[in-house]
Amino acid sequence: KAGVTQTPRYLIKTRGQQVTLSCSPISGHRSVSWYQQTPGQGLQFLFEYFSETQRNKGNFPGRFSGRQFSNSRSEMNVSTLELGDSALYLCASSLGAGTNEKLFFGSGTQLSVL
C-alpha cells in the first residue's frame, strides 16, 4: 500500500509568486491535514479536509488556502509569497474522522522563498 505522497519535494519561488502543493493520501483515507514546519516553531496546523469539506482551520492568513478533491487528493495554495513562508509543508492523512486517529505523514515539500 503506497504511503502519503507529496509533490514536489523541493520548490524555490520568489516573493510575490504563488505556489500549489499536492498531496495524495493513502488509499481509502478520507481526511487530509496540512502543517507548516519551521525550526523552533514545530508543526503549525494549517487546515484539515474530510470528504472535500474543510473542517478545521489554523491561524494562518487568507493567502493560505486548500481544497480536496473527490478522490481525497488535496492541494494547498499560497498566494503572494513572503520570505517567512519558507518552510517544510507536511501533509498527513487518516482513515476517518475520529479524535483517536493515527496520522500518516508524507515526506513534505520544502519551500524556499527568495
Next chain:
Amino acid sequence: AQSVTQLDSQVPVFEEAPVELRCNYSSSVSVYLFWYVQYPNQGLQLLLKYLSGSTLVKGINGFEAEFNKSQTSFHLRKPSVHISDTAEYFCAVSALSGGYQKVTFGTGTKLQVIP
C-alpha cells in the same frame, strides 16, 4: 483550546544511557495523546499513543510513555538509547474542536545520541 509544551528543544545523551523527553499539555476537554518521531529528511511517524486504559503505553523501538492526568504530562522514555534514535520527537494532543478532530503538536525535541 489545547496546547502542548515541550520544554527541551535539544537533549544530548550518550549511547546506551536512559532518556526522558518531557511533554505537558493543556486542554479544556478530554484529549488523546501521541508521540511522533521525525528522522532527517523524512515525514513524521507514530511512536505510540494513549487513548485510554493503562497509563503506561509501550511503542515501537523500545520507547514508552506514561500518561499523568494530575500533572497533565505525557513524558517519553527509553531505558537505553541507540545511535539510530537520533531524531526529532514531537508530542501531540488530539481533541474535538468545533465538532471535529484537531491535532496540536509541540515544538519538538531533538534527541542527539552521542557515541
